[in-house]
Amino acid sequence: MSGTPKTRVLVVDDEPSILLEIAGTLKRYYDVLTATNAEDAERILASERVDLLLTDLRLPGKDGLALLEAAKAAVPDLPVVLLSGHGTIEEAVKAIRLGAADFLEKPFGPERLQVTAERALELRALRRENERLRE
Numbered sequence: 001m002s003g004t005p006k007t008r009v010l011v012v013d014d015e016p017s018i019l020l021e022i023a024g025t026l027k028r029y030y031d032v033l034t035a036t037n038a039e040d041a042e043r044i045l046a047s048e049r050v051d052l053l054l055t056d057l058r059l060p061g062k063d064g065l066a067l068l069e070a071a072k073a074a075v076p077d078l079p080v081v082l083l084s085g086h087g088t089i090e091e092a093v094k095a096i097r098l099g100a101a102d103f104l105e106k107p108f109g110p111e112r113l114q115v116t117a118e119r120a121l122e123l124r125a126l127r128r129e130n131e132r133l134r135e
Contacts, residue, residue, distance in 0.1 A: 008032075012040075015056075025113055026117060064084075
């Protein structure tokens, strides 16, 4: 099941070539917003509806874990996927404990990226449905 054009994904990476590659892959399925640092990403999250956040772990200034915490504080059910080319198991565990939906190790192919994004969005939909049923 592919996302609809209404589904909005924010991609955050400070490397322009990686940002373009990820955004290009996801634009086939989603409306994609981009940022090169956590501060710009937080401004977008405050002013735009975002359905999924994909962020690099290593960013200038605030890192991806700090962005994850800020995003979850603002939008608790926002699925967040952390991306890293040199992440450690400890960082991955910390990300999951902070509420990340997944942790993707770079490099990854377009299919893996799409499957990860779709799974994170489906998990959010299931959680929302569960909440509705409980009410």
